[in-house]
Amino acid sequence: MDPELNRYILMNEAKGLVPGYPQSMLDILGKCNIAAVHGSTHKQMRGALLALISPTMIRQQLLPKIDDFMRTFLTNWDNKVIDLQEKTKEMAFLSSLKQIASAECTSVAQEFMPEFFKLVLGTLSLPIDLPGTNYSRGFQARQNILRILGQLIKERRDSKEESHKDMLGYLMNNDESNKHKLSDDEIIDQIITILYSGYETVSTTSMMAVKYLHDHPRVLEELRKEHMAIRDRKKPEDPIEWNDLKSMRFTRAVIFETSRLATIVNGVLRKTTEEMELNGFVIPKGWRIYVYTREVNYDPFLYPDPLAFNPWRWMDKSLESQSYFLIFGGGTRQCPGKELGIAEISTFLHYFVTRYRL
Numbered sequence: 001m002d003p004e005l006n007r008y009i010l011m012n013e014a015k016g017l018v019p020g021y022p023q024s025m026l027d028i029l030g031k032c033n034i035a036a037v038h039g040s041t042h043k044q045m046r047g048a049l050l051a052l053i054s055p056t057m058i059r060q061q062l063l064p065k066i067d068d069f070m071r072t073f074l075t076n077w078d079n080k081v082i083d084l085q086e087k088t089k090e091m092a093f094l095s096s097l098k099q100i101a102s103a104e105c106t107s108v109a110q111e112f113m114p115e116f117f118k119l120v121l122g123t124l125s126l127p128i129d130l131p132g133t134n135y136s137r138g139f140q141a142r143q144n145i146l147r148i149l150g151q152l153i154k155e156r157r158d159s160k161e162e163s164h165k166d167m168l169g170y171l172m173n174n175d176e177s178n179k180h181k182l183s184d185d186e187i188i189d190q191i192i193t194i195l196y197s198g199y200e201t202v203s204t205t206s207m208m209a210v211k212y213l214h215d216h217p218r219v220l221e222e223l224r225k226e227h228m229a230i231r232d233r234k235k236p237e238d239p240i241e242w243n244d245l246k247s248m249r250f251t252r253a254v255i256f257e258t259s260r261l262a263t264i265v266n267g268v269l270r271k272t273t274e275e276m277e278l279n280g281f282v283i284p285k286g287w288r289i290y291v292y293t294r295e296v297n298y299d300p301f302l303y304p305d306p307l308a309f310n311p312w313r314w315m316d317k318s319l320e321s322q323s324y325f326l327i328f329g330g331g332t333r334q335c336p337g338k339e340l341g342i343a344e345i346s347t348f349l350h351y352f353v354t355r356y357r358l
C-alpha cells in the first residue's frame with residue numbers, strides 16, 4: 001500500500017475515526033476494552049491505561065517486577081531443548097500477570113493461564129456459538145477469568161493490608177490521587193486488555209528476535225557486547241534499571257528491526273466516519289479499513305534492502321519518528337504499551353544473551 005494512504009488514514013483517524021473490530025474480539029475481550037470503545041469512553045479507559053504504564057510507573061514499579069520475573073524465568077535453560085515459542089508465550093503472560101497482581105501471581109497463574117490461552121484462541125475464531133467451538137470455549141474462558149479477577153478484587157478489598165503497589169493496586173486505589181477511577185467491570189476489562197495486547201506482540205517479537213540473532217552472528221555479537229557492558233557495571237544480583245534500559249540503543253534497534261521484518265502486527269484497523277477520497281479512490285463513510293502496514297515495512301524506498309535483517313538502520317534515531325513508522329500504529333490509537341513492551345523484550349534479551357550461548 002502507498003505509504004501516503006496510511007498517512008492519510010491515520011491523519012484522519014486523529015479527527016475521530018474508530019476501529020472496526022471483528023465480532024469475536026468484541027464479544028470476548030469485553031465491552032469496555034479500550035481498543036474497541038469510542039469517544040469519551042475511549043479517552044477515559046486509555047487515560048487510565050496511560051497513567052498505569054507511564055514512564056514513571058515503568059521506572060519505579062514495573063521494571064523491578066519485570067527484572068525480578070525475567071531473572072527467575074530464564075534460569076536452568078542450559079543443556080535442555082527449549083521450545084522457544086511456548087516459552088516466550090508463557091513469559092509474556094506471566095510477566096504481565098506479575099505486574100498486574102504481584103502478590104497473587106504465583107497462586108492464580110496455574111488456573112489463569114489455560115483460561116487465558118483459550119480466551120486468545122476464541123478472539124481469533126469465527127463467532128459461532130456452538131458447544132465445542134473455539135468461540136464458545138473463549139467465551140467460557142472469559143467468564144472464568146471474570147470470576148478469578150472478581151475474586152482477587154474482593155479478597156484485596158476484604159483484607160486489611162495496605163494497598164498493593166502493582167497495576168491492580170493502582171486501579172483499585174480510591175483516594176484523591178487516582179484521577180482515573182474505574183468501576184470493577186472496567187478494571188477487569190482493563191486487565192484483560194493489558195494481558196491480551198501485550199501477549200502475542202511481546203512473545204512473538206521475543207521469539208523472532210532470538211531466531212534472527214541465531215541467523216545473524218554479527219548482530220548477536222554486537223547485542224551481547226551491549227549487555228555484557230551493562231553487566232560489567234553491576235553485581236550479579238543487581239537488577240536492570242531505567243538507565244540501563246535507556247542505554248540499550250542497539251537492543252532497541254534489534255527490536256524495531258525484528259518487528260519490521262517479521263511484521264509482528266501486520267496492520268491496523270480503522271473505520272471511516274466520513275466519506276473520503278484518496279488518489280482518485282472513494283472510501284465510503286462507515287467502511288472498515290485494514291491499513292496493511294506490512295507493505296510499508298517492506299518498502300525499499302523507506303528501508304533499503306528491505307528483506308535484510310539490519311538493525312543498524314535504526315541507529316539513526318529519526319527513523320523512529322517518521323510518519324511511516326507504523327510498527328506501533330499511529331494517531332490517537334497508537335499503541336500505549338510501546339515502551340512497556342520494549343522494556344519487557346529488552347530485559348528478556350538481557351538475561352538471554354548474558355546467560356546463554358546459542
Ligand code: HEM
Pocket residue numbers: 034035036046049053193194195197198199201202205259264265267268269326327328329330331332333334335336337338340341342
Ligand atoms: C512489541 C510489542 C507491541 C507491539 C508491536 C504493539 C503494536 C500495537 C499496534 C500496531 C497497535 C494498533 C495501534 C493503532 O491502531 O494505531 C496496538 C494497540 C494497542 N496496544 Fe500494543 N503493541 C505492543 C505491546 C503492547 C503492550 C505490552 C501493551 C500493554 C499495555 C499494549 C497495549 C495496546 C493497547 C491497549 C492498544 C489499543 C490502543 C487504542 O485503541 O487506543 N501493546 N499495539
